[in-house]
Amino acid sequence: MPRLAKRSQTKPARRPRRAPARRKRPIELYYWPTPNGWKIAIMLEECGLPYVVRPVDISKGEQFAAQFLAISPNNRMPAIVDPDGPSGRPISVFESGAILQYLGRKTGKFYPQDERGRVAVEEWLYWQVGGLGPMAGQAVHFRRYAPEKIIYPIARYTDEVNRLYGVMNTRLKHHDYLAGRYSIADMACVGWVRLAERQGQDLAEFPYLKRWFENVRARPAVQCAFAIHIAAASAVDMRNPKVRAVLFGQRAR
Numbered sequence: 001m002p003r004l005a006k007r008s009q010t011k012p013a014r015r016p017r018r019a020p021a022r023r024k025r026p027i028e029l030y031y032w033p034t035p036n037g038w039k040i041a042i043m044l045e046e047c048g049l050p051y052v053v054r055p056v057d058i059s060k061g062e063q064f065a066a067q068f069l070a071i072s073p074n075n076r077m078p079a080i081v082d083p084d085g086p087s088g089r090p091i092s093v094f095e096s097g098a099i100l101q102y103l104g105r106k107t108g109k110f111y112p113q114d115e116r117g118r119v120a121v122e123e124w125l126y127w128q129v130g131g132l133g134p135m136a137g138q139a140v141h142f143r144r145y146a147p148e149k150i151i152y153p154i155a156r157y158t159d160e161v162n163r164l165y166g167v168m169n170t171r172l173k174h175h176d177y178l179a180g181r182y183s184i185a186d187m188a189c190v191g192w193v194r195l196a197e198r199q200g201q202d203l204a205e206f207p208y209l210k211r212w213f214e215n216v217r218a219r220p221a222v223q224c225a226f227a228i229h230i231a232a233a234s235a236v237d238m239r240n241p242k243v244r245a246v247l248f249g250q251r252a253r
């Protein structure tokens with residue numbers, strides 16, 4: 001027969017205590033300081049969500065670690081693990097656009113619920129992930145990292161980024177923010193515009209875009225996100241053959 005615990009025999013019955021409030025565990029942000037990483041740090045900062053940065057040193061190939069691929073099968077950061085996901089169970093999310101939408105739905109912030117507002121945000125978010133990001137990435141690659149300076153791809157991607165900057169500039173002539181109100185679409189774009197010079201662009205050519213950039217960059221959350229310091233990232237030398245072998249010429253594994 002089970003014995004009663006000693007304590008319950010000797011101590012008077014206590015009033016049932018309320019269960020201690022469960023400490024919210026932070027969201028894990030798998031991160032490296034690039035425009036795609038900044039987006040998510042900005043959103044986490046804007047929403048005041050507790051998070052912990054898990055650096056993924058893409059110059060050393062940490063994006064290929066089995067543990068990381070389990071949450072981000074495209075071997076790209078950013079990714080998140082939210083321990084407090086749907087139904088209180090953990091969820092992982094990869095792809096920066098999907099992460100921004102997830103966090104927007106989770107918090108109800110910067111991602112409107114009304115259909116018109118939401119469509120506007122999604123238009124500009126998808127415009128960034130399908131256009132501005134890839135084109136700016138290629139422009140930087142051919143301008144800075146390609147072993148030879150090949151005129152055709154340099155001109156092609158620099159021109160295309162110039163066209164895209166023009167699209168934002170026109171939109172921002174009559175709107176303060178890309179989707180009207182400040183949203184995850186602005187967060188997705190600001191890091192790319194921050195690197196305009198590397199993409200061969202001069203913001204002086206785009207006055208409305210410049211105004212928007214200065215407004216967005218001045219936000220405290222954006223400043224905090226841009227200030228996340230990863231010492232190893234500052235030390236990466238893109239001329240190092242080992243780094244180049246990791247990042248360039250990847251094929252199916």
Ligand SMILES: N[C@@H](CCC(=O)N[C@@H](CS)C(=O)NCC(=O)O)C(=O)O
Pocket residue numbers: 034035036037058063075076077078094095096097129246247
């Ligand atoms: N479509 C992805 C792109 C992410 C991406 O390209 N991340 C880069 C850094 S900006 C990366 O992780 N690169 C690692 C590699 O090239 O192996 C997203 O939006 O999340």
